[in-house]
Amino acid sequence: MKLDLTLGKSLTINTGNYSSIKPEVSITLNGIELDNLEESSYHLTQLISVLMDVQISESKIKMGEIKEQGLSTFIENFMESDIAKKMESPINELKKMDLSI
Structure with missing residues (x-):
């Protein structure tokens, strides 16, 4: 079982x-x-x-x-960044390990 x-x-x-x-x-x-x-x-x-x-x-x-940037600045910087690009590398590495993503 x-x-x-x-x-x-x-x-x-x-x-x-x-x-x-x-x-x-x-x-x-x-x-x-x-x-x-x-x-x-x-x-x-x-x-x-x-x-x-x-x-x-x-x-x-x-x-x-x-704390260093302040919450508003941190969020603004994050939203202006390329979020998809940040996710691409870890996802590709996991795919190399033949994992389901």
């Missing part, structure tokens, strides 16, 4: 001065044999912990950028 396993983790971290970050990570593994469920869950949990650390770091960096 095969199962799909989805695990996730989310946090709210008070960064002081009435601000917080709320990183969240979720991953699904498809087609796991029932006999491998416990081991798959363990390894997926380890992966989620690493990815959560990445998300916390990225969130803190982004908060610093917003």
Whole structure:
């Protein structure tokens, strides 16, 4: 019997001065044999912990950028940037790994 396993983790971290970050990570593994469920869950949990650390770091960096520029300027700069171009490279790299996107 095969199962799909989805695990996730989310946090709210008070960064002081009435601000917080709320990183969240979720991953699904498809087609796991029932006999491998416990081991798959363990390894997926380890992966989620690493990815959560990445998300916390990225969130803190982004908060610093917003604080430095001001929210209005940050949003204005983002909206004027080429959003599709920013998404293109990571999507192409994931496609190279033969993942469904």
